[in-house]
Amino acid sequence: MKAPVLAGVLVFLGLTACSQAPEPQPLPSPTPQQVSFTRDIQPILNSRCLACHGCFDAPCQLKFESAQGLQRGSHPQEVYNGTRSEAQTPTRLGIDAHTEQQWRELGFRSVLNPDESGQSLLYKMLQLGKQHPFPPNSKLPDHIELGITRHNQCPTNEQFDTYAKQHPLEGMPLGVAALSDQEYAKLAAWLEQGAPFDKQPAPISQADQKHIQQWERYLNQTSPEQQLVARWVYEHLFLAHLYFSDQGQQTRYFSLMRSSTPPGQPLKPIATAQPNGPYDGPVYYRLQAINDTLVHKRHIALLLDDAKRERIDTLFFATDWQVEQLPGYAYHDRANPFTTFAAIPARARYQFMLDNAEYFIRTFIRGPVCRGQIATDVIRDHFWTLFQTPDQDLFITHPDYAQKVSPLLGMPGQDDDILDAGSNWFTYRDKRNQYAQLRTEAYRRYHPQGAALSDIWNGEGQNTNALLTVFRHHDSASVQRGLIGQPPQTIWWMDFPILERTYYELVVNFDVFGNLAHQLQTRLYFDLIRNGSEQNLLRLLPAEHRQTYLEEWYQGTGLIKRKFSYAPVDIQSPVAESYQTAQPYQELTQKLLSEFSAINAFAEDPLNRCQQDSCARTQEDDWIQQSDKQLTELSQWQVKNTPAMHWLPEVTLLRVHKDTEDTLYTLLRNRAHSNVAFMLGESLRHQEERDSLTIYPGLIGSYPNFIFDLPAQSLPLWLEAMKGVKTEKDFEQVVQTFGIRRTHPRFWQVLEAIQAWHRQQQPLEAGVLDINRYKNL
Structure with a gap:
């Protein structure tokens, strides 16, 4: 994930050769008044930076889901590395270190501390990006590398001048429409004011506190049978964003964690690489509030209400069974859950x-x-x-x-x-x-x-x-x-x-x-x-x-x-x-x-399995039904009959709007293969002439590869233009006319509109989308 992000700041690769930069544009003056991180800065980070800097694959491990991630800074090692010969020291926020000094000892470097000139690395990266905007809706130069294969350079503050000379067009946010003058002015002011943080975790409601107490009491009972079930439940829910009741966009989420401290005491996470990693000492299962901004790619919500607890009781304890000895966390216990949890009825599991x-x-x-x-x-x-x-x-x-x-x-x-x-x-x-x-x-x-x-x-x-x-x-x-x-x-x-x-x-x-x-x-x-x-x-x-x-x-x-x-x-x-x-x-x-x-x-999937006249979602407004009917032909497209698909990426979002209303479709390119039995050599097994399209009425995917944004009356024109594509130049013309390139003046506004639509339609599923894989079409 790498692309826009204000803090994308130090991530970037670039080329080894210097690029000829245009004349730097003048910079807006920092906002003169005092700036609040919570009120002024975090909304910008959430909407402009988090789209690239979230989760394990944040460039240079610079994460913006929380203030702690920004304070932690960057690290030159990437988390995802399938070739390393030795396991890497885990660097999970809130688990593997808790103070700025501890993160520095793990090799993280500040992006907020100023150098002798009084400017931080983040400030310099933002300046570089603002001084060199791209022509509106232009295709990026080929030398700017994007995507998950990009080699992130992660310069230090002392290395910035060399970086800027070699990569003048690769400031922050990377390879996308620039920050607005107002956004830049607020960020510049906050950094000049010493980057103060005023954010405090939101208080947990009394209702949620009651649920936490009930669940922690339930998961920390003393009988061997209850302890074994609690371990199994934890190992199956540790990745979930748990919630106790559906409150729409205001729903509060929690993580289930292993702690060395019992309920009633401050939670101390057991920092093993895996949730069933070996640990000497008592283990308690605790719930911790998630205060980070939610990103779609790792937001997997699951309801944890009274009915779920009753269901667990019914499934796991309806019949009598006994534990002779609780399993440990040795090699064989971790490798085979069927023997580790054999005492628990298999039907219940x-x-x-x-x-x-x-x-x-x-x-x-x-x-x-x-x-x-x-x-x-x-x-x-x-x-x-x-x-x-x-x-x-x-x-x-x-x-x-x-x-x-x-x-x-x-x-x-x-x-x-x-x-x-x-x-x-x-x-x-x-x-x-x-x-x-x-x-x-x-x-x-x-x-x-x-x-x-x-x-x-x-x-x-x-x-x-x-x-x-x-x-x-x-x-x-x-x-x-x-x-x-x-x-x-x-x-x-x-x-x-x-x-x-x-x-x-x-x-x-x-x-x-x-x-x-x-x-x-x-x-x-x-x-x-x-x-x-x-x-x-x-x-x-x-x-x-x-x-x-x-x-x-x-x-x-x-x-x-x-x-x-x-x-x-x-x-x-x-x-x-x-x-x-x-x-x-x-x-x-x-x-x-x-x-x-x-x-x-x-x-009924009328867009892909159209049956005579039933080729639209009848519960939708007339204009949306009309859009449905026009788009049903996409499910018949293949590269052999629609050459435009040759250049169409895997996940294309199609936003259609009329007056103040909008709707969303996801065009999914299904690549055909002779087999999927190997991890390498996919291009040799790709049977492109058999590639097909599935059209989904809504959002699928955490990583949009491209967006088309058009009024409902222009949908037939887009379809005809796509069907008329014969060459790459033809396709680029369609992109230029109807597409939202990374450099489009409305790039951020359209992305925000899509995410707002998703929050409205599926509030429990919604989170910030990742644009690191957004194509330079």
């Missing part, structure tokens, strides 16, 4: 995850592991996700089977010795494939009739978590409820072992600060999990067709994985479903849309 399936899928689809192309290279660009009903999951229904296979379900990554990485991988691969073979044999024995649609969890007829859609956006991904878009090439059907392993491998056990061996093993094992989800889906198809579909999904180099990594597909067991054609997969997708329409949040 699985059902809790099903109840909140969107949250759990979102944690690893949008969580820290899924940053960058290599992390997302092993999933398709568009697929549906289903879950096996607990009553038909042998791990749930047959404890003897669960006990037999549990030792085979451990996951790699705990041992990050690079020299042992290869042998570790083969060991875990072989165990997984042994498990897959045992699973196939067990289902043949216990379900000789084969799989049926009734084996798919139906959400008890009301829970829309049962059907999900995942979109991959090249180097990020998103998940939404419902079966969205035209039927995808593949579908995941997850049972409890698949779902829990995915969560532990990509969320609990993944260390974003880990080394090459840890990250490599994590991603390789996830490839096996994805394959397991797809092969489970094949059980719903006739046996004689399964190998054909598997070969279609794993073409070309995918043959290598089919032969040497994956367990053989079951081509013997029957299927309980009947099919009428030689295209059973296509029949299956239509059956899913028909049989599960009651719990399908997108049972």
Whole structure:
């Protein structure tokens, strides 16, 4: 994420050669009156800087979600580094250090302290950006590098003059429309006044305090059974932004944390790299208020109300079970949650995850592991996700089977010795494939009739978590409820072992600060999990067709994985479903849309599955329905029939407005591949002529790649212009006419309008969007 941000300040790369800068523009004078951080400065940071400087991948680790991040400053090491040979020291705000001196000892450098000239690094970066604005709506010079592959330079105050000479066009905010005179004047004044902070954490309401006390009391009971359930709940909710009641945009969020201090005392986080990291001493589970500005890419909200606590009681303690000895945090305890939590009824664990399936899928689809192309290279660009009903999951229904296979379900990554990485991988691969073979044999024995649609969890007829859609956006991904878009090439059907392993491998056990061996093993094992989800889906198809579909999904180099990594597909067991054609997969997708329409949040998807006259959302205003109808043809676009798609990025936001109203669509480019069995070499497997579009009425994705903004009456003109594109020059003309380039005078206003629309439509989901991946079209 790198782009605009006032504090993007010290992040930037640039080229090694000097750039010829235009004559510097005069700078506005700082605001003469006293400036307040809370009232005047933080709103600017939130709207102009946080769009690039948030979360682990903030350039130079300079974060603006909170005053603490700004005070902490920058660090030359990047958090995301898939090639490092040694694990990196964690640098999480609020956990790994708590004072400015402690951060300095960890290598962070101030961006606020002035040098002998009286100016801070942040001040100089803002000056550089304001002195060299770009021509309105112009394409940026090619030498300005953008995106997550940019090498951030992170100069110190003493190095700034050299940086400015080499990169005169790379001040802050980077590569976007400049700050307004008023914004710059306020920031300049605040920095001249010594960058004082007046912000205090918002007080916690009495109602929220009551909820905190109830939950902390509940999660810190003393019986071994309650302690084990509390640990399991914590390890499954630590990434959530928890809330007790829906108050719209005023909802307060909290994090569940491990603390060395009990309820009633100040919370002291246990600073292990992973939530199940080893710790000597008593562990307490505490709730801490989130006072940071919310950024969309890591805001995963989950309701934690009285009903949730009652549900936990019902699921986990409805039957009698006992703990002989509480597990510790040794290697095997962390690597295999199936043995660690074996005492807890498997049905309770699985059902809790099903109840909140969107949250759990979102944690690893949008969580820290899924940053960058290599992390997302092993999933398709568009697929549906289903879950096996607990009553038909042998791990749930047959404890003897669960006990037999549990030792085979451990996951790699705990041992990050690079020299042992290869042998570790083969060991875990072989165990997984042994498990897959045992699973196939067990289902043949216990379900000789084969799989049926009734084996798919139906959400008890009301829970829309049962059907999900995942979109991959090249180097990020998103998940939404419902079966969205035209039927995808593949579908995941997850049972409890698949779902829990995915969560532990990509969320609990993944260390974003880990080394090459840890990250490599994590991603390789996830490839096996994805394959397991797809092969489970094949059980719903006739046996004689399964190998054909598997070969279609794993073409070309995918043959290598089919032969040497994956367990053989079951081509013997029957299927309980009947099919009428030689295209059973296509029949299956239509059956899913028909049989599960009651719990399908997108049972009617008129923009992508237009049925005669029903090609619009009938509940919307007439002008929006008209826009819907005009846009339905997008779902038929492919590169081979619409060359404009060749230049269209993965996530394009289309804002359409009329008078004072507006609506939003997301155009999702689904890249087709011969297979997704490898982390590298995607371009060699990309089948561009088969790329397609899904249009979503709303916002999908945390990282918009581009924005088109147009009045409703101009929508037909935009469509015709797009259909008329034959060359890159044609496409650039469409961008120039209808697009919002990074340098557009209204760039920030349009982005704010989109985020305001999202806050209004989905207040619990909304957060600041990240523009580090906004394309220079």
